[in-house]
Amino acid sequence: MALDLGQAAAPWRAVRAGNAARYLRAFVFAGIGTVLLIRVYLGMTGYPKLGGGNLHIAHMLWGGLLMVVAIGAATILYGRSARFAAAVVGGVGFGLFVDEVGKFITQDNDYFYRPAASIIYLVFAILLLLDRRWRNRAVPTRDQRRADAVDLALGGIVVGVTERQRADAIRSVGVPDDELDRAVLHLLEALPARDETAGRPWWRRPADWAGATRDRLAQRQWAINVAAGWIIAQPVLFPVIGVAIDAGRLETGPTVVAVLVTLVMTALGIAGAYRLRRDRAAAMRWFGLALSIDLMVGQVFKFTLNQFAAVPALAVDLLLLSIVNAAQLAAANPAEGSPRADIGGA
Numbered sequence: 001m002a003l004d005l006g007q008a009a010a011p012w013r014a015v016r017a018g019n020a021a022r023y024l025r026a027f028v029f030a031g032i033g034t035v036l037l038i039r040v041y042l043g044m045t046g047y048p049k050l051g052g053g054n055l056h057i058a059h060m061l062w063g064g065l066l067m068v069v070a071i072g073a074a075t076i077l078y079g080r081s082a083r084f085a086a087a088v089v090g091g092v093g094f095g096l097f098v099d100e101v102g103k104f105i106t107q108d109n110d111y112f113y114r115p116a117a118s119i120i121y122l123v124f125a126i127l128l129l130l131d132r133r134w135r136n137r138a139v140p141t142r143d144q145r146r147a148d149a150v151d152l153a154l155g156g157i158v159v160g161v162t163e164r165q166r167a168d169a170i171r172s173v174g175v176p177d178d179e180l181d182r183a184v185l186h187l188l189e190a191l192p193a194r195d196e197t198a199g200r201p202w203w204r205r206p207a208d209w210a211g212a213t214r215d216r217l218a219q220r221q222w223a224i225n226v227a228a229g230w231i232i233a234q235p236v237l238f239p240v241i242g243v244a245i246d247a248g249r250l251e252t253g254p255t256v257v258a259v260l261v262t263l264v265m266t267a268l269g270i271a272g273a274y275r276l277r278r279d280r281a282a283a284m285r286w287f288g289l290a291l292s293i294d295l296m297v298g299q300v301f302k303f304t305l306n307q308f309a310a311v312p313a314l315a316v317d318l319l320l321l322s323i324v325n326a327a328q329l330a331a332a333n334p335a336e337g338s339p340r341a342d343i344g345g346a
Contacts, residue, residue: 018140018148019080021131023087028127030091035099035120036311058103063096079155098123118254118303121314125296145172146184153187160194218326224287227320228276231269231290234262237313238302254301261298265290284328291321 017023038059070090073082098120102113140148149169152161161169169188176182217223230237238258272286295317302310 015141015143015147017083017151018144019083023083024127024131026084026087027091027094028124028131030088031095031098032124034092034095038096038099058100060097060100060103063093063099066090066093066096069093079158080151081155081159115304117310118300121303122300125299129296140172142174142177145174146180149173149184149188153184153191156191156194160192161188162194166191166193214322214326215330217323218330223323224276224284224327227287227291227324228269228273230316230320231265231287232273234265234269234294235259238262254304258298258301258305261294261301265294265298268293281328281331284324284331287324288321288328291317291324295321 066089070086070093073089074086077086100111101119102111102116103109105116105119106113149172152165152169156165166188170185173181173184173188176185268286268290272283272290275286276283295314299310299314299317302313
């Protein structure tokens with residue numbers, strides 16, 4: 001007997017995937033890694049050209065080809081593994097494409113246009129902001145829980161599911177309210193079983209190690225002290241780093257904005273340090289806000305000033321923000337600790 005959804009079944013209505021943040025994160029990291037590798041490779045090889053005579057095959061064309069491959073994989077293949085692979089391939093393609101943004105926005109097709117680095121950074125920063133928003137999403141609706149369970153089953157029909165995945169999906173569906181819930185639960189129970197370790201993606205092991213290391217650091221007071229020190233010392237660190245890396249080429253506008261951001265960071269860092277002993281969760285919020293402001297505003301202008309030499313400071317910001325976020329969650333929910341990854345894996 002078919003379930004009548006009535007007016008709720010609008011053909012244009014979409015439900016966001018439960019693992020959307022993970023796919024977006026894979027896309028972004030693949031894109032960032034591609035841009036950095038391109039810049040390093042071209043710098044080491046003297047910026048060679050592919051083609052002969054009057055031809056120059058720009059690497060954005062290869063990026064477009066990879067994005068087509070990614071869209072094709074996501075369009076014609078079932079399962080989370082295919083979607084994850086499409087996210088990685090698409091991220092590499094997008095990295096190849098956006099790396100040449102300087103050519104798109106200048107009349108003389110200047111690949112070395114100085115603000116290009118900050119534009120590339122801003123694009124990926126916005127995507128990471130979306131990832132952060134989706135990871136902090138509200139409790140999923142019943143339709144989302146059902147759709148995620150069926151999405152897991154699509155791949156599980158071929159390769160099976162682990163008992164943990166099955167149990168998590170059944171728990172997510174919850175107590176069946178209607179025939180559709182019962183049908184989803186029957187499907188989950190009928191899926192072939194897969195060993196927990198057999199066929200585990202190779203990238204999950206370093207990812208699990210990184211997550212466990214982050215959680216351990218979030219429990220160490222010295223790691224939190226390092227984060228606080230990094231934030232508070234920005235007025236000292238920024239001029240030293242900026243002048244040492246890009247001496248003689250500092251631009252007034254971006255420099256003023258970057259310095260103002262460092263002063264704001266210091267103020268927020270001091271506020272967080274003042275609250276650290278009395279309210280650890282509140283202190284982590286102040287530290288997280290300071291790092292987020294630097295990532296979303298300060299780093300844009302630091303990339304304009306220092307180009308890709310600003311990458312080390314960006315890496316430190318991201319690492320410390322990850323630790324601070326884990327410490328904030330652990331302080332707010334001491335009984336639960338750090339949150340688990342999205343159900344079901346990629």
